[in-house]
Amino acid sequence: MSTGPTQDGLLPSEFLVEASGVPAIAYVRAGLPGAPTIVGLPGGGHLARVFYGHPGSRAEDFLDCWLEKRGIGLIALSYPSDYRAFRRRLPDLTVTDWGNAAAQMTAELIRARSLHGPIVPVGWSMAGRASRAFNVAACCLGLKMPGFIALAATPPLPGMVRVQPEGEAFTAEGFWRTGSNDADTLSARNEASLRDINWRGAEIIDAAAYAAHYIVNTPIRLRGEPNQRTGLERNSLLDTIADLGTFAYPAYPFTGVIAPTRASDARHALTDQATWGFLNSQKLFCEYTAANSMSTLGLAWNELRELALQLPTRLCRYVEGGHCFFLGRDGAAQTASHIQDLCEQLEELRATMGRLLAL
Numbered sequence: 001m002s003t004g005p006t007q008d009g010l011l012p013s014e015f016l017v018e019a020s021g022v023p024a025i026a027y028v029r030a031g032l033p034g035a036p037t038i039v040g041l042p043g044g045g046h047l048a049r050v051f052y053g054h055p056g057s058r059a060e061d062f063l064d065c066w067l068e069k070r071g072i073g074l075i076a077l078s079y080p081s082d083y084r085a086f087r088r089r090l091p092d093l094t095v096t097d098w099g100n101a102a103a104q105m106t107a108e109l110i111r112a113r114s115l116h117g118p119i120v121p122v123g124w125s126m127a128g129r130a131s132r133a134f135n136v137a138a139c140c141l142g143l144k145m146p147g148f149i150a151l152a153a154t155p156p157l158p159g160m161v162r163v164q165p166e167g168e169a170f171t172a173e174g175f176w177r178t179g180s181n182d183a184d185t186l187s188a189r190n191e192a193s194l195r196d197i198n199w200r201g202a203e204i205i206d207a208a209a210y211a212a213h214y215i216v217n218t219p220i221r222l223r224g225e226p227n228q229r230t231g232l233e234r235n236s237l238l239d240t241i242a243d244l245g246t247f248a249y250p251a252y253p254f255t256g257v258i259a260p261t262r263a264s265d266a267r268h269a270l271t272d273q274a275t276w277g278f279l280n281s282q283k284l285f286c287e288y289t290a291a292n293s294m295s296t297l298g299l300a301w302n303e304l305r306e307l308a309l310q311l312p313t314r315l316c317r318y319v320e321g322g323h324c325f326f327l328g329r330d331g332a333a334q335t336a337s338h339i340q341d342l343c344e345q346l347e348e349l350r351a352t353m354g355r356l357l358a359l
Contacts, residue, residue, distance in 0.1 A: 010025065011049075011055065014026065014027050016085065020104060021101075022093065023080050024079060025048065026078075026105065026109065027052055027074070028074070028075050028113060029064065029068065030113060031072045031074075032073075035073060036120050037073035038073065038149075039102070039122065040122050041079075041124065042125075042127060043126040044222065044223060045179055045216060045217070046215060052064035052074065054209050054214065057205070061332060063332050063335060063339075064076075072336070075106055075119075081175065081219070082173055082216060089174075089175075091174035093222060094243050095130050095224055095243050098133070099130035099133025100133060102121075103134050107143055118144045118145065120145065120146065120339075120343050121145070122149040123153045124151040124326070126154060126218075126223060128150045128154045129223070129224035131153075132156050135251060146254070146349075147255060148254070149257075149258065149339060150272065151258050152260050156246050157275065160275070161225050170220070175217035176217060177217055178217055179216045193210075193324060196262075196264055196265075224240065224244055249279070249285075249286050250290065254346055254349055254350070255276045257277075257317065258326075258342070259273060260319065261320050262321055277316070281308055281312075284353070288357065307349075307352065319335050
């Protein structure tokens with residue numbers, strides 16, 4: 001990508017979209033007919049360019065290149081932040097609002113571009129919080145969504161992220177200060193991320209490009225944790241649980257997991273398989289009870305039970321690296337391979353569940 005951003009900060013491949021009063025920066029590349037379209041949802045403090053790159057970057061260092069080689073399409077959506085392309089500021093945007101809007105944007109982009117095949121959201125880091133909300137909206141919109149893929153992502157379970165007793169730092173506009181403090185200085189949080197991105201010694205994203213093209217300050221409620229700011233209304237633990245839909249197990253999608261291996265991202269490396277595996281088990285049980293509340297499965301019961309035991313490993317993959325393991329040629333290629341595999345696994349799982357439960 002050689003052309004820089006326009007005056008409003010958008011790259012030539014990007015454009016603004018909006019749904020239910022929520023704007024986003026969109027990037028769309030069609031895949032082969034009938035192939036899945038991935039919906040890339042970025043984590044805290046980042047634009048969705050983490051999936052497709054910046055001016056002057058190497059295409060092979062990003063997922064989009066390797067997904068395209070496999071015929072898989074990509075819709076990448078950047079949530080509204082304080083990035084200069086957004087004229088409207090929404091610092092108190094909720095997880096439910098973002099999940100609903102992102103699903104609506106996806107449906108409209110699919111219709112406008114005449115795309116076919118299933119859609120599979122891939123949420124990195126904080127974006128895992130929106131898995132339930134996106135799935136509910138996608139079902140209402142009639143989107144064919146076999147499941148969700150968590151990319152070192154945190155599920156909609158509060159209490160999994162460290163919360164400072166004094167709260168987080170905020171900008172004057174009320175955004176969670178996840179971006180740079182000024183044009184020339186990266187926060188300690190982003191300096192750590194940058195070291196992780198460049199961990200093999202190859203400079204995938206240098207400090208100047210990172211500050212200019214990737215990092216932003218974030219709506220705090222998207223973090224999915226309560227009591228983050230003094231005076232912030234409707235941000236108790238109960239309100240956070242309601243927004244995330246934490247215990248709405250039937251509304252969760254089946255979720256494939258791609259986790260890192262490095263100690264620098266120990267929580268995801270050690271817990272993602274188990275936490276998302278728990279939610280997958282609850283989802284399977286809810287579908288079973290909904291379909292078989294007055295009957296038994298007979299011989300199919302053993303197959304369903306074996307399926308439940310297999311889910312945590314069947315739907316989990318690992319890529320060597322830290323929180324940004326999907327950046328860089330090797331990591332991006334391996335992650336794209338796992339995404340294709342997990343898309344197939346999710347489709348097969350839906351078919352198996354339908355056969356076993358006669359849905």
